[in-house]
Amino acid sequence: MSDAPVTDWSRGLELKAGDWFIGLYQPSPETTGFWEGVTQQELRLKHCPACARDFHPKRIVCTDCGSAELVWKRASGRATVYSFSEVHRAPSPAFAGSTPYIVGLVRLEEGVHLFTRIEGGPVAIDTPVTVDFRVLELGKLMPVFRVTDA
Ligand SMILES: [Zn+2]
Numbered sequence: 001m002s003d004a005p006v007t008d009w010s011r012g013l014e015l016k017a018g019d020w021f022i023g024l025y026q027p028s029p030e031t032t033g034f035w036e037g038v039t040q041q042e043l044r045l046k047h048c049p050a051c052a053r054d055f056h057p058k059r060i061v062c063t064d065c066g067s068a069e070l071v072w073k074r075a076s077g078r079a080t081v082y083s084f085s086e087v088h089r090a091p092s093p094a095f096a097g098s099t100p101y102i103v104g105l106v107r108l109e110e111g112v113h114l115f116t117r118i119e120g121g122p123v124a125i126d127t128p129v130t131v132d133f134r135v136l137e138l139g140k141l142m143p144v145f146r147v148t149d150a
Contacts, residue, residue, distance in 0.1 A: 031057050033072035041133040043143055045112055047073035054110040077131035079106035079145060082113060084123055094137040106145050120147035 027035040034057035037044035046055040048062035048070055061068050084104025090096040102118040106129055117136065118129060129145035136142045 030060050033057075037072070037074070038133065038141055038143060041141075043075040043077050043131045044072045045075045045108070045110055046070040054108075054112055056112050056114070075112075075131070076109045078148075079108045079114075079129050079131070081105075081118060081123055081125055081127045081129060081145075082107040083125070084118055098137055114143075117142070117144040118147070119144055123147060 034044050044057065046057055046059045047053070048055070048065065048067055050067050050069075051062055051064040053062065053064055054073060054075070055062070055070065059070065062070060082105040084102050086100050086102050087095075088100045090099050095101075102121075102123050103116070104118050104123075105113050105115055106118070107113050117134075119132070119134075120129075128148040130148045131143050132146045133141055134144050136144070
């Protein structure tokens with residue numbers, strides 16, 4: 001038998017880069033403008049003025065021209081469901097009262113994909129969704145996406 005420590009996956013795994021969690025969960029130097037937008041219930045993306053392209057809030061360099069002069073731009077908030085999964089087992093006690101719920105990737109009109117909570121329903125691939133803002137289980141105001149009313 002190996003003496004290697006056993007990872008307890010039941011509590012999830014914290015993926016960190018230095019002091020920062022991987023993903024859009026907490027403010028970090030490159031996402032300050034995104035979180036300022038969230039407090040104003042405004043979804044913001046990075047934008048390269050030279051290429052007129054939009055990027056995920058974590059992006060720090062334009063993948064087209066290499067410019068690091070990215071600016072914040074308000075997103076339309078309209079997206080479609082790209083992929084999703086229904087969560088039945090709470091990742092921590094705070095989520096126990098929320099199961100089942102849906103998380104997934106949405107593809108914004110701007111072409112950027114975001115991992116997010118998806119609410120309302122029914123949810124299927126390509127379902128139109130619209131950004132909304134809600135205080136989630138950990139007490140933090142977060143962007144979520146709701147199925148757009150027909
Ligand atoms: Zn560019």
